[in-house]
Amino acid sequence: MEHLKNIQPIEDFDWDALEKGESYGNVSKEDLEKTYDETLNTVKDKEVVMGTVTAMNKREVVVNIGFKSDGVVPMSEFRYNPDLKVGDQVEVYIENQEDKKGQLVLSHKKARASRSWERVNQALESDEIIKGYIKCRTKGGMIVDVFGIEAFLPGSQIDVKPIRDYDVFVGKTMEFKIVKINQEFKNVVVSHKALIEAELEQQKKDIISKLEKGQVLEGTVKNITSYGVFIDLGGVDGLIHITDLSWGRVSHPEEIVHLDEKINVVILDFDNEKKRIALGLKQLTPHPWDALDPNLKVGDHVKGKVVVMADYGAFIEIAPGVEGLIHVSEMSWTQHLRSAQDFMKVGDEVEAVILTLDRDERKMSLGIKQLKPDPWENIEERFPIGSRHTAKVRNFTNFGVFVELEEGVDGLIHISDLSWTKKIKHPSEFTHIGDEIEVQVLEIDKENRRLSLGHKQLEENPWDVFETIFTVGSVHEGTIIEMLDKGAVVSLEYGVEGFATPKHLIKEDGSQAQVDEKLPFKVIEFNKDAKRIILSHSRVYEDEQKNAKREAAAERKAKHNKKEDNNILNAPLEKTTLGDIEELAALKAKLSGGNK
Numbered sequence: 035m036e037h038l039k040n041i042q043p044i045e046d047f048d049w050d051a052l053e054k055g056e057s058y059g060n061v062s063k064e065d066l067e068k069t070y071d072e073t074l075n076t077v078k079d080k081e082v083v084m085g086t087v088t089a090m091n092k093r094e095v096v097v098n099i100g101f102k103s104d105g106v107v108p109m110s111e112f113r114y115n116p117d118l119k120v121g122d123q124v125e126v127y128i129e130n131q132e133d134k135k136g137q138l139v140l141s142h143k144k145a146r147a148s149r150s151w152e153r154v155n156q157a158l159e160s161d162e163i164i165k166g167y168i169k170c171r172t173k174g175g176m177i178v179d180v181f182g183i184e185a186f187l188p189g190s191q192i193d194v195k196p197i198r199d200y201d202v203f204v205g206k207t208m209e210f211k212i213v214k215i216n217q218e219f220k221n222v223v224v225s226h227k228a229l230i231e232a233e234l235e236q237q238k239k240d241i242i243s244k245l246e247k248g249q250v251l252e253g254t255v256k257n258i259t260s261y262g263v264f265i266d267l268g269g270v271d272g273l274i275h276i277t278d279l280s281w282g283r284v285s286h287p288e289e290i291v292h293l294d295e296k297i298n299v300v301i302l303d304f305d306n307e308k309k310r311i312a313l314g315l316k317q318l319t320p321h322p323w324d325a326l327d328p329n330l331k332v333g334d335h336v337k338g339k340v341v342v343m344a345d346y347g348a349f350i351e352i353a354p355g356v357e358g359l360i361h362v363s364e365m366s367w368t369q370h371l372r373s374a375q376d377f378m379k380v381g382d383e384v385e386a387v388i389l390t391l392d393r394d395e396r397k398m399s400l401g402i403k404q405l406k407p408d409p410w411e412n413i414e415e416r417f418p419i420g421s422r423h424t425a426k427v428r429n430f431t432n433f434g435v436f437v438e439l440e441e442g443v444d445g446l447i448h449i450s451d452l453s454w455t456k457k458i459k460h461p462s463e464f465t466h467i468g469d470e471i472e473v474q475v476l477e478i479d480k481e482n483r484r485l486s487l488g489h490k491q492l493e494e495n496p497w498d499v500f501e502t503i504f505t506v507g508s509v510h511e512g513t514i515i516e517m518l519d520k521g522a523v524v525s526l527e528y529g530v531e532g533f534a535t536p537k538h539l540i541k542e543d544g545s546q547a548q549v550d551e552k553l554p555f556k557v558i559e560f561n562k563d564a565k566r567i568i569l570s571h572s573r574v575y576e577d578e579q580k581n582a583k584r585e586a587a588a589e590r591k592a593k594h595n596k597k598e599d600n601n602i603l604n605a606p607l608e609k610t611t612l613g614d615i616e617e618l619a620a621l622k623a624k625l626s627g628g629n630k
Contacts, residue, residue, distance in 0.1 A: 082145045105140030114167035150181035158212040191225035237269035255295045272311035281355025322355030323396045340382045364401035367442025409442040435461045445485030512555045538570035
């Protein structure tokens, strides 16, 4: 060793005396001990002293404190300081001046801990930058060794950008600032972010001062949310809203960009204080409408994908950023109000016809029913007047039934054209929605796309026959099936119904006829066009009584006339005049004729 080269042996040293143990030459033992004590530091156990690093390897650090022997400290106690080198001054705690092996026992960790609380408070007051060793992860952040104290480093204070992998920081030594101390619980909170924020703030000011609308910058994708993407422009953040990522529709920004990806963006806007920066990505490419085929025109067929559905229609993307609306009314020739979801769903590939095209407004309307022929083009040929068809009942109104003969071809059966005989108050009495019904075309209204249909016309008009049966004055048996304020509905034979007013429902005994009574009724009116038969029960017995009285009166008159004639013949012969002779001759002839 170098410090031994300059030591010279004592010239008058008495080696014989040394062997005998008598003396050390001219120098006494006391003098030697005094010299020895003056040469070495006087140290005490359990105190902190400064030492110098004299040697080190991966496991141990040798520290000289000026004592008769050097101390060895584990390298792990210096892991917070990876830059440690030979010659550095370090604090050590003297645990034992001599252990069983005569070795000086030192601890750097305890030396730091003994003054740690004082040091952290001092560092907080002076805003000092300190070093710490990140020991491990914990909930919400990391545990950091600072002056031998376990301090907490929140995850949000590791860096200015969000940290996705905390584990990469474990085992690192970093610079920190102490931001909070809880004196009661001896808790210390440190931050690495605080160190770089000041530097970044200045960078941010420099960057923001140079910002201009329309400027194109390179940035890094910092964070992705459902509504947009945050871009790090080198110390200042900007947001690309989801609508500014692509000319086409975007369900989630992850479809377009990825974390840590470097992309070019254009500055769209920023507020007065330039704190919020709006960025765009799609603006770096031409608008798809500008690149749309200039030859595309109304009537052309296009293909695309359904990107959005609504009750009123579907939006079809025929190219990224170029969409057209198919209104639900253009999905089918049918006139029944339906939802667009009945025809297609998001993701479907469809073919459509361009109905309108406005390049200035960047709007396009499409149709798919136009891919099929309009069913009303040749309606007269396919559904001529008088032709018979099977239709489906779609819905009712008070005045009739709406039916569909085929998709897009509707017709109305008026309530009066449902039956020849039944008095129908509402179509639901006759048929049901969804049922099939036989119809005959009566009229064609091409302009309003509506057919007038009939159901009863499929059968012959029975009223032609009824006219010969229910003649005025004829008597028929009928059953009262319904009583109304104005009279009663009477069911007759052949399924025909008639009507009788209250005064015509009085029976011979003076009582009023009731529902379900079966009585003879006389026809007092028959209207073929109105399909109306007016009946009377009272007239039946009233007319019979009148006829009986009439016959009795006629018989009495006949008897009276005969008696008068006989009286004339048997009268005594008086003076005869020419007139009398003529009268007698006539009477005789009359009697003779009666006898014959």
